[in-house]
Amino acid sequence: MLYTTFARQYEPFLSSTVRKISFELEGPEERYGLKLSVVSLPPEDGPLDYLSAAEKEQYFGFKYPRRRNSYLLGKLAAKMAVAEEQDDLSEIRVDHGILCQPMVAGRDRKITITHCDTLGAAVDYDPRLLIGVDMELVDEKAMDALRRITSKEEEGLMVGLEPPLAPPLFLTLLWTAKEAMSKVLQTGFTVPTELFEIKTCARSGQSVISQFKNFPQFKAISILRREYVFTIVLPAKAMTDSSEARFLQCLQEMLPY
DSSP states (O other): OBHHHHHHHTHHHHHHHEEEEEEEEEOSSOEEEEEEEEEEOOOTTSOOTTSOHHHHHHHHHOSSHHHHHHHHHHHHHHHHHHOOTTOBGGGOOEEEOTTSOEEETTOSSEEEEEEETTEEEEEEEOTTSOOEEEEEEOOGGGHHHHHHTOOHHHHHHGGGOSSOOOHHHHHHHHHHHHHHHHHHHTOTTSSOGGGGOEEEEEEETTEEEEEESSOTTEEEEEEEOSSEEEEEEEEGGGOOHHHHHHHHHHHHHHSOO
């Protein structure tokens, strides 16, 4: 089904489930386009016309609801980020590379995808860029596991944030930045997590900008919500200060509370 037809036929579904923006990053010398979608878990009786026949078969083949939900969030977020008005949604095929990195078949642009609980997000972006995205629930039960991959130096960064963050929120922030950076490198956590150590964090309202000890070319932009943290990692040189401020504002406005 064409995106325009889907949008017209299922307008209430889209307005309640999907948020998407197109944004042009402005660097000192170049401009880079990206499209970001954030989706909520569709209702069980929601339309599936955006899935191909093979994708529907796979979806209904999952035994457990949690697996079906994560599958649907990933597919919907990816297709909504990629789709232009005249694209057939069912023909947008998200494949995986040799290291399980997502890629859209037949397209030069790149994509990065994340989902947690009832939210999913995807970024379709200029192939000249390197981008990773992650979204995680804030869970006090995960504190011990998160502390095991957090250095003493990183925990010390929490003291310098104003206003201060609660430890579960701060540790989740660090995790999302590391996970997103691992997606940039397309390694995941198959390498030592110390490689992704965070060097600095600076808070402004409900956002935090972090930089990496071993990857000074990149920065992590995190948006804080009560129940989750959203982080996107991208090259620092892809944005001027004014472009970064506009991008932050767009993220703040589109990410649900």
